[in-house]
Amino acid sequence: MLMINTCLLIRIMELIHGTHKASKFAPQDFITNMPDNVVTNILGRLPLRDAVRTSILSRNWRFKWTMLSQIVIAASFFGYLSQTSYRNNRVRVIDRILLHVRGAITKFFLSIDEVIDDEDINHWILFLSRKGIKDLTIKNWYVTPLKLHTHLFSCLELKHLTLSNCYFNPPPTFHGFPNLLSLNLSVVFEENTELGPFFTRCPLLESLTINDCRKVGKVKLIEIAKLENLKMLSLILHDPDFEMIKSSGTILGSLAKLQELYLDFKDCHVRLK
Secondary structure, eight states, rough: HHHHHHHHHHHHHHHHHHEEEEEEESOOTTTSSOHHHHHHHHHSSHHHHHHGGGGGGTTTTGGGGGGGGGEEEHHHHHHHTTTTTTTTTTTHHHHHHHHHSSOOOOOOOOOOSSSOOHHHHHHHHHHHHTOOOOOOEEEEEESSSSEOOOOGGGTTTSSSSEEEEEOOOOOOOOOOTTTTTTTEEEEOOOTTOHHHHHHOOTTTEEEEEEOOOOOOOOOHHHHHHHTTTEEEEEEEEESSHHHHHHHHHHHHOOTTOOOOOEEEEEEEEOOOO
16 A cells, blocks of 8 residues: 555656646646655655655655655565665665665664674664664564674663664663663573663663563563663563562562553472472
């Protein structure tokens, strides 16, 4: 349907430019004269490939798509590129898209199900950290986890962060995400990961989801209980300590603002004496 919308825009432009001299009752070129905020709203609702393709509508529309502030790159986008002449230059295509965006990029969504070099993704994150990124999602459906560079922790304007199948280990020098409101982690916690200091450096955090799917690293409820603004908490923990389960009610009961709670303790083996 969205692709049809793009074709419809092209057809309307053809009708407008092909008939506006023929009659005083010809349709007005309302598409070309739409305010930039309306154009951006329309383009933001199209798949990225279709938003970029609007550049063929007319000379005036050639760079309209560069006003986008939200870039969504789904796995289907890579599938589309693999069927074109850009199949061997997919990373370069994304590089060019990011470089052509005029202003801030407030949202970046990346979903991949194939091999993409870690360095390329880290290069994009570094670029985004300088473009005012506020909402970042990286979903890796490929088997091998992504190794994210510490560039991630320089995105200090982040308000929403979602990471899936990535290694997660904040550096000791990390001073926190002062504006972070929601955090969704389905990651590989490295052995030396300290989540306590990380949580205390995100003072505004309201929503926290952790899926400890790799059984590496331990999530301590006592550290989560320090998040005074937390309103939503979802924990899916594999093989948790029995003491954690026993104390969960008391500890999490100290979260005064908590409105939603979901706990799922998997592979839990309790020995009764």
